[in-house]
Amino acid sequence: MIDLDAINSDIGLTFDDNQGTPWTDADIERLALMYFSMPRPPNSVMAERMGRTVGALQTVISRVGMARPGDKLRACLGVGCQGQRKFFSAGVNNRICGRCERDPVMGCAA
Ligand SMILES: [Zn+2]
Numbered sequence: 001m002i003d004l005d006a007i008n009s010d011i012g013l014t015f016d017d018n019q020g021t022p023w024t025d026a027d028i029e030r031l032a033l034m035y036f037s038m039p040r041p042p043n044s045v046m047a048e049r050m051g052r053t054v055g056a057l058q059t060v061i062s063r064v065g066m067a068r069p070g071d072k073l074r075a076c077l078g079v080g081c082q083g084q085r086k087f088f089s090a091g092v093n094n095r096i097c098g099r100c101e102r103d104p105v106m107g108c109a110a
Pocket residue numbers: 076077078079080081082085096097098099100101107108
């Protein structure tokens with residue numbers, strides 16, 4: 001039996017933005033708190049608070065599939081990611097990210 005949560009914490013997160021600075025889990029959770037708050041702050045405000053560019057912010061929001069309030073950041077278990085990337089999943093049964101669903105071969109490796 002493989003302990004996926006232990007593996008995930010070992011791997012950590014490396015979402016590179018245009019500035020080459022990795023996004024940590026904590027960064028993304030912090031962004032999600034703002035993104036899912038009502039009313040949602042403008043991207044420019046969230047970017048400033050995160051110390052990122054608006055472009056980098058939009059890239060990460062899109063990449064992790066941040067869409068629905070209540071979604072949780074979970075590791076993708078798809079062929080392309082193999083637990084090495086996280087995305088916003090609707091529940092414990094939703095463990096394949098959009099990229100892996102669309103293209104099981106390339107997945108998030110692209
Ligand atoms: Zn994936």
